[in-house]
Amino acid sequence: MILKSKICGISDTKTLNFIVNHSYSPQFIGFIVNYPKSKRYVNLEKLKELLKIKKKNSLYVAVLVNPDQNILEDIKDLPFDYYQLYDCDPIKIKFIKNKYRRKIITAITVSNMNDIDKYKLYSGSTDIFLFDSKGYENSMSFDHNLIKNLNIEKEIMIAGNIQIDDDLENYKKIADIIDISGGLETAGLKDISKIEIFLKKIKDLQYET
Numbered sequence: 001m002i003l004k005s006k007i008c009g010i011s012d013t014k015t016l017n018f019i020v021n022h023s024y025s026p027q028f029i030g031f032i033v034n035y036p037k038s039k040r041y042v043n044l045e046k047l048k049e050l051l052k053i054k055k056k057n058s059l060y061v062a063v064l065v066n067p068d069q070n071i072l073e074d075i076k077d078l079p080f081d082y083y084q085l086y087d088c089d090p091i092k093i094k095f096i097k098n099k100y101r102r103k104i105i106t107a108i109t110v111s112n113m114n115d116i117d118k119y120k121l122y123s124g125s126t127d128i129f130l131f132d133s134k135g136y137e138n139s140m141s142f143d144h145n146l147i148k149n150l151n152i153e154k155e156i157m158i159a160g161n162i163q164i165d166d167d168l169e170n171y172k173k174i175a176d177i178i179d180i181s182g183g184l185e186t187a188g189l190k191d192i193s194k195i196e197i198f199l200k201k202i203k204d205l206q207y208e209t
Contacts, residue, residue: 003172005202006030006157007195008063009040009181013050015190020056022195024203028177030061030084034071039188040181044074051078061105067096076100084130094125103127105157109134110142119152126154130179133160148174164198172205 008030010016019025031050032041042050051060059081064071066087084105085093097104106126108119111134119129131147133140141161150156158171159179171178184194 003168003175003202003205004028004155004177005199006061006177006179007181007184007198008032008061008159008179009038009185010050010190011040011042011046012190013053015192015195016050016053018192019195020053020058022199024199025056025058026199026202027058028061028082028179029055029058030063030179030181033062033064033075034067035063035065044071047075048078051080055079055081062102066092072096072100082127090121090125093122097125105130107132110146110160113146116146116150119150123154128155128157128177130157130159131175132158132179135161144171144174164194164201168201168205178202 005026006028007019007026009032010029019029031047032038033047035041060079061082061084062075062080063084080102082105083096083102084107085096086107093104093106104126105128106122107130108115109132110116129152133142144158144160147156155176157177157179158175161182162178162180163183168178180198184190184198186194
């Protein structure tokens with residue numbers, strides 16, 4: 001399995017430029033679009049400026065918590081490849097996917113195995129399943145081993161307080177994509193040196209035999 005990566009919570013042009021121009025840029029870059037409780041939230045005006053930066057080899061992801069019609073209309077012409085959706089029922093996700101013609105990352109927030117099983121409700125409208133903690137704006141963990149034996153035909157993304165000094169090899173065994181945000185920050189801001197370490201680690205894992 002080739003381990004892919006997503007760097008989430010990008011909110012400044014310096015960091016975004018560094019990431020998209022990196023020799024081994026992540027496959028996905030996420031932006032917090034409609035959740036002001038998060039310190040990584042980007043308002044619409046700033047978001048439009050950020051997204052003028054060409055994505056190059058990465059895909060842009062709009063992170064949305066139960067989005068209303070207004071925000072969906074506001075971002076419909078922005079160059080997002082995926083919508084990552086929290087707190088949406090299957091009917092709403094299917095509607096968003098069909099109306100706005102975006103690929104969908106469905107976020108399943110986890111505290112126990114009963115939460116994991118909810119993914120089955122979304123199989124018909126989801127392109128990637130993200131298993132995350134229930135922390136939202138707070139960096140919280142969950143037991144990643146809960147998804148170890150899942151047999152899902154679609155890609156699995158994993159989040160939940162992942163740090164750059166974790167043994168990323170363990171994640172490679174249970175997921176296709178690592179989603180990291182707070183683990184790449186110092187004093188609440190994205191840290192270029194940590195991003196460099198993380199991307200190199202991912203590259204090394206991708207080329208392991």
